[in-house]
Amino acid sequence: MHPRLVSLAMSAALAVGLWSAPASASAAFDCRACETSQRFYELRAEALSWTGPANAHHLDALVRAIEAAPRHGLSGRDYHLAELSAADASTPDERMDRLATDAYITLAAHLLSGRVDPVSIEPDWTAARRDRDLAAYLHAALTQDAVEDSLEALAPASDSYRRLVDALERHRVLEAAGGWTGVDAGPVLRKGDRGPRIAQLRARLTATGHLPATEVEAEDPELFDDAMDAAMRRFQRSLSLEPDGIVGARTLAQLNVTPQQRIDQIRANMERWRWLPEDLGERHIRVNIADFSLEARAGGEVEQRHDVIVGRLFRRTPVFSASMTYFVLNPWWETPASLTVRDKLPAFRDDPGSVERLGFQVIDRQGQLVDPSTIDWQSVPAQSFPYRVRQAPGPLNALGVVKFMFPNRHNVYVHDTPTRGLFARVRRDFSSGCIRVQDPMRLADWVAADTPAVTPERLRQIVAGGTETRVTLRRPVMVHILYLTAVTDAESGVRFVDDLYDRDGGLIAALDAAAPRVE
Numbered sequence: 001m002h003p004r005l006v007s008l009a010m011s012a013a014l015a016v017g018l019w020s021a022p023a024s025a026s027a028a029f030d031c032r033a034c035e036t037s038q039r040f041y042e043l044r045a046e047a048l049s050w051t052g053p054a055n056a057h058h059l060d061a062l063v064r065a066i067e068a069a070p071r072h073g074l075s076g077r078d079y080h081l082a083e084l085s086a087a088d089a090s091t092p093d094e095r096m097d098r099l100a101t102d103a104y105i106t107l108a109a110h111l112l113s114g115r116v117d118p119v120s121i122e123p124d125w126t127a128a129r130r131d132r133d134l135a136a137y138l139h140a141a142l143t144q145d146a147v148e149d150s151l152e153a154l155a156p157a158s159d160s161y162r163r164l165v166d167a168l169e170r171h172r173v174l175e176a177a178g179g180w181t182g183v184d185a186g187p188v189l190r191k192g193d194r195g196p197r198i199a200q201l202r203a204r205l206t207a208t209g210h211l212p213a214t215e216v217e218a219e220d221p222e223l224f225d226d227a228m229d230a231a232m233r234r235f236q237r238s239l240s241l242e243p244d245g246i247v248g249a250r251t252l253a254q255l256n257v258t259p260q261q262r263i264d265q266i267r268a269n270m271e272r273w274r275w276l277p278e279d280l281g282e283r284h285i286r287v288n289i290a291d292f293s294l295e296a297r298a299g300g301e302v303e304q305r306h307d308v309i310v311g312r313l314f315r316r317t318p319v320f321s322a323s324m325t326y327f328v329l330n331p332w333w334e335t336p337a338s339l340t341v342r343d344k345l346p347a348f349r350d351d352p353g354s355v356e357r358l359g360f361q362v363i364d365r366q367g368q369l370v371d372p373s374t375i376d377w378q379s380v381p382a383q384s385f386p387y388r389v390r391q392a393p394g395p396l397n398a399l400g401v402v403k404f405m406f407p408n409r410h411n412v413y414v415h416d417t418p419t420r421g422l423f424a425r426v427r428r429d430f431s432s433g434c435i436r437v438q439d440p441m442r443l444a445d446w447v448a449a450d451t452p453a454v455t456p457e458r459l460r461q462i463v464a465g466g467t468e469t470r471v472t473l474r475r476p477v478m479v480h481i482l483y484l485t486a487v488t489d490a491e492s493g494v495r496f497v498d499d500l501y502d503r504d505g506g507l508i509a510a511l512d513a514a515a516p517r518v519e
Helices: 003-011 031-043 056-067 081-086 094-113 134-143 147-154 159-176 196-207 226-238 249-255 259-275 337-350 420-424 440-450 456-465 504-512
Strands: 283-288 293-298 301-311 320-329 360-363 388-391 402-405 429-431 435-437 469-482 486-489 493-496
Touching: 031 094, 031 134, 056 081, 056 094, 056 147, 081 094, 094 134, 094 147, 094 259, 134 147, 159 259, 159 486, 159 493, 196 226, 226 249, 259 486, 259 493, 259 504, 293 440, 301 420, 301 440, 320 440, 320 456, 337 388, 402 440, 429 435, 440 456, 440 469, 456 469
Parallel strands: 283 469, 301 429
Antiparallel strands: 283 293, 293 301, 301 435, 320 402, 320 469, 360 388, 486 493
C-alpha cells in the first residue's frame, strides 16, 4: 500500500460507519451523515475544507473521485457531481463546502460497506460490516492530500472484487460497441437442427468465447453441429445449468441476457462484496449458494473445492456468517419438527415399515421411546404432532457420516448425504435448506488440520466405529454462506451463473433508486 495510505489508515480509528438509505431526491441529510459531518468540522475547528484558494485542489480531487465512482458500479449523481463540478472552488462557500463533505462521506460509506442496507435485501444477513470513523478518516485524507487515494482504499481489496471491476469495464465496452446477437424465440434447439436461429446461436456463442474462433467457420452456419453442441454445453456449464446441449427456455433466457443486464449483474455482486467484513478469517469456508460450490480457504488461497447441494426454491438456503467450533462424526439426525410433519409423516403414512427400516426412533412427549409398529400413522395429527423423531447413525442417515456445526438461528449446516448420486447434476437445489457437501471426509480433514491429534486416520477410525463423536476444533473456522451470481473464474476472470433464487433484481432496483441529497 502507498505510504500515505498506510499512514491514513493508521490515523483513522475504527468506529461506526455510515449507510445512506435510498430516498427521494428532495430528502435532507441522513442523520448519521449529519453527525459525521459535524464531527468532521469540529476536528477542523469549523474551517472550510473544500472551497477557498487554499482548498480548491481538494475539491478538484473529490470531483475526479466521484467521476470514477462508476468503476465501482456507483453513480456520480448520488454524490452531488453536477453541483460540485460547476462550483467555483476558489471562492469560499460554506454551503458548497458542506455539500462536498457530504459527498465524500457518502461515497466513502458506500465503498466501505455498501450503498444498500444488506438486511433490506437479505433479511438473514449477519456478517459484520467494515467500519471506519469517517470523520477522522476524511480529516486525515485532507491533511495528507490523499482524497482520491483514500476513497479508492475503502473499496474491497479482494481479488474477486477487483476482477469484477475489470469485468464491469469490459462489458461497458461491449455495450458501447452494440452488444451481441440474441437468439429469436422458438422451439427447443438441439444438435442436428438447422435454420436461421442456429446462425444466431453460433454468433452468440462466438461473441462470448464459448465457441472457439477456430470452429467459427462452418460449412453450414445454420447447422447445429458437433462443435456447436460442445460450445452449448460449455455455455450451460459456465452458468451452472444442466449441460445437455439443448436450448430450452432457461438456456434461451441466458443466451438473450444483454451486456447491460450483465453490467447490472456485476454491479449487484460488487455491492455484495462491499457488504462483507474486511477479514473473512485466515482459515475460512465460503459457500456460494448460486454456484453450488464450497471453497476451503487459508491465507487467501483456495485449498479445497467441493460441490454442494443447496435448498429448493421453496426452502431456500439463507445468507449468513457463523463460526464453526466443532463437527460431529456419525451424527444422529434430530429431525426438525417442521420437516417431520412436512416430509416424514406423509412418508410414514404411505409406508409405516420405513420408520424402522430407515433407522428412525420415535420419542413421546415424556421422553420415552415408542415402538413405531404400535403407532397408527394414519391417525397421528400433523398440527399437534405428539412425537420427536430422530435417525440413528448409519448408511441411510440423512446427515451421512459428518455434520459441520456452526450454530445459527436458521439451523442450517453443512453435512454429508446418503444420496450422493445427486452430485452428478449441475443444478443442485434439492435440499430442505441445509448444505450437502461432496467428499465430506476430505473437508473434515481440512477443518481439523489445525487441531492436534485429530488426524485423517483417527477420523476414519471414529467413522468406522459408528458411534456419534464430537470433534472440537482448536481454533474456530468462519463459515460464510453467500449468494454470488458473478464469480471468479481462473480462465475468464469472471463467470456468470444463473440467479437461482431471483435475488439480483431486487438489489439492482435498490442500487438504481435515488440516494439522499442535501438541501
